[in-house]
Amino acid sequence: MAEPISESLQKKIEARLRYHEDLGIRLFYCERCAARISDVSTAAPAMPASPIPVVEESSLPKSASKPKLQPEKTPTPRRDILPPATGPSLFEVVDRVKDDTLLKIREDIGDCTRCKLHKGRHKIVFGDGNPRAELVFIGEGPGADEDMQGLPFVGRAGKLLTQMIEAMGLQRKDVYICNVVKCRPPENRAPEPDEVTTCSPYLLRQIDVIQPKVIVCLGAVAAKTLLETTRGISQFRGEWLPWRGRRLIATYHPAYLLRNPNAKGEVWKDLQKVMAELGLQVPKKNKS
Numbered sequence: 342m343a344e345p346i347s348e349s350l351q352k353k354i355e356a357r358l359r360y361h362e363d364l365g366i367r368l369f370y371c372e373r374c375a376a377r378i379s380d381v382s383t384a385a386p387a388m389p390a391s392p393i394p395v396v397e398e399s400s401l402p403k404s405a406s407k408p409k410l411q412p413e414k415t416p417t418p419r420r421d422i423l424p425p426a427t428g429p430s431l432f433e434v435v436d437r438v439k440d441d442t443l444l445k446i447r448e449d450i451g452d453c454t455r456c457k458l459h460k461g462r463h464k465i466v467f468g469d470g471n472p473r474a475e476l477v478f479i480g481e482g483p484g485a486d487e488d489m490q491g492l493p494f495v496g497r498a499g500k501l502l503t504q505m506i507e508a509m510g511l512q513r514k515d516v517y518i519c520n521v522v523k524c525r526p527p528e529n530r531a532p533e534p535d536e537v538t539t540c541s542p543y544l545l546r547q548i549d550v551i552q553p554k555v556i557v558c559l560g561a562v563a564a565k566t567l568l569e570t571t572r573g574i575s576q577f578r579g580e581w582l583p584w585r586g587r588r589l590i591a592t593y594h595p596a597y598l599l600r601n602p603n604a605k606g607e608v609w610k611d612l613q614k615v616m617a618e619l620g621l622q623v624p625k626k627n628k629s
């Protein structure tokens with residue numbers, strides 16, 4: 342017969358369960374399928390011509406990924422076998438809510454005050470686009486324009502993302518765009534770990550509802566959150582990775598491209614991989 346648990350432990354468990362219920366999570370299961378990066382060999386082919394237009398630098402989110410650009414490497418066998426987990430997965434306790442919908446998730450978020458980011462926000466930025474999209478772009482968090490409009494990627498970086506999507510032969514309404522955290526971090530700083538931990542279950546539910554074929558992580562915050570890795574994005578950018586039964590690729594954040602237009606060729610190469618995966622026509626002259 343199982344040992345009775347102490348009253349204080351019981352209270353802690355009850356509080357934890359209430360917290361998850363607030364998030365709309367009512368069932369629990371264990372699944373450890375987030376890809377963890379061990380090592381990706383790098384290679385540096387010549388950059389393909391990029392159709393992504395040059396945009397002047399501006400007041401961009403300070404927190405946009407600032408990866409150290411490395412010389413590209415020639416493809417060599419990858420060693421991305423998942424290393425043993427070093428701790429519990431952020432997503433282990435997140436269940437696919439029965440008959441979940443984007444509307445239900447939005448209702449569960451409500452006028453959320455679950456993390457400190459609620460204090461400075463104007464509008465929650467839930468996500469936007471095709472609820473049945475094959476392609477989902479995930480950024481890190483809303484900026485000033487997004488915070489005012491309640492829509493993701495509508496500022497200068499957002500305009501560049503729109504141009505990138507159009508360069509792929511798609512329109513914004515064809516894809517779904519959202520962020521790891523739904524409220525703007527103050528001064529556009531990167532979301533802090535407790536904020537990511539609190540908000541990302543909503544992102545996970547969004548992805549589970551949309552069921553995209555391909556996920557593109559824009560920048561290090563999104564990539565590290567979903568992949569649960571501390572490795573720098575430059576170590577796995579442009580590599581296909583398995584993620585909860587889907588294909589995930591990480592590339593640089595559009596805000597980073599505004600500051601570092603030379604990286605556009607690399608991003609375009611990543612987007613071409615996405616186009617090929619989705620069966621979109623890749624311009625011959627740009628095939629790498």
Ligand code: SF4
Nearest residue numbers: 453456459523524540
């Ligand atoms: S960032 Fe997410 S968890 Fe934090 S207050 Fe906003 S919606 Fe709630």
